[in-house]
Amino acid sequence: MEPINRFNSDVERGKYVSFAVKYILANGEDIQKSIDGLFDEERKRWISRKLRGSEHPDIEWLKLSSSNEVLREAVWNVFRYRAINLKVCCDAYAADLGMGCKDFYNTIATALPSSKVNLPNGSECSLFDTLKLVRDQLAHANDPKHRSDRERLGISDVRSFLLTKVRFFDDGLDKRLASYDLCSQNIQGELYLHSGVDYENGSFSFYEILEQEICNAINAYDAIRSGTFNDEAECIEKGFWRPVSFVK
Numbered sequence: 001m002e003p004i005n006r007f008n009s010d011v012e013r014g015k016y017v018s019f020a021v022k023y024i025l026a027n028g029e030d031i032q033k034s035i036d037g038l039f040d041e042e043r044k045r046w047i048s049r050k051l052r053g054s055e056h057p058d059i060e061w062l063k064l065s066s067s068n069e070v071l072r073e074a075v076w077n078v079f080r081y082r083a084i085n086l087k088v089c090c091d092a093y094a095a096d097l098g099m100g101c102k103d104f105y106n107t108i109a110t111a112l113p114s115s116k117v118n119l120p121n122g123s124e125c126s127l128f129d130t131l132k133l134v135r136d137q138l139a140h141a142n143d144p145k146h147r148s149d150r151e152r153l154g155i156s157d158v159r160s161f162l163l164t165k166v167r168f169f170d171d172g173l174d175k176r177l178a179s180y181d182l183c184s185q186n187i188q189g190e191l192y193l194h195s196g197v198d199y200e201n202g203s204f205s206f207y208e209i210l211e212q213e214i215c216n217a218i219n220a221y222d223a224i225r226s227g228t229f230n231d232e233a234e235c236i237e238k239g240f241w242r243p244v245s246f247v248k
Contacts (some may be wrong), residue, residue, distance in 0.1 A: 004093070006093070007090075008219070010088075011211075014081070014086065017081050018082075021071065021075055028068075034059070034061070075163075076163065079162055083134050083135060084135055090128065090131070093218060097225075105132075107221075108218075108221045111224055111231070112220060112224075114241075115217040117246075118246035121153070121155075123152075123154060127213050130210060137153075137155075138158060161206065162210075164205065164206040165180075165204075165206075166204055166206050167181065168202060168244075169191070172200070176244045177244065177247050178244050178245070182203060184247060184248060186248060187247065213243065217241070217243075219240075220241035
């Protein structure tokens, strides 16, 4: 399998964990009953038989008191896993090309100078530096040496950072806009101008924007590397690479 195909497949498979959220939404009533102890007697009968493999008689709800809390925790765990998996996929793509991670990320930054993102604190950072800083926070949150990473990202905790709401607009042609102002006048203006035309519009988490931009960047870099396009400018001209622009 070609490295870019492996990368895209691995990222897509990493999204399968998102189905857990749909399950919770569809079974919220039963989850609430379980939290409330309505299945305790039935659970005792499970304990009387030998469990199979990693089977567990029931989920331990810890301090969660409602199915909505379960949903919130599931959403967070989905994004946490996807962020770590995305970093693994990027590193694996570099390895498939026979490149060390440092050389790869330096190369892609040179090939795609627009591969940057505006952070919630207003600063600008490379897409891949942002992902690495996020991954380090998730894997080494209690390590004091990563305190500077939190300062660079402008965050007190990585959870609120990744789940920050972002308004997004994409006309499918040449405008891909994002804003931390959910009532952005710039995006409202585009919606007015594109009335009656198909477009993508909605509120997403910062992580979803970051994930999409990184995947787009990897695919654009691969197209340049393989000779499909000469450089970033041609990718943009042909509509293959359309980096998102953050607006007020």
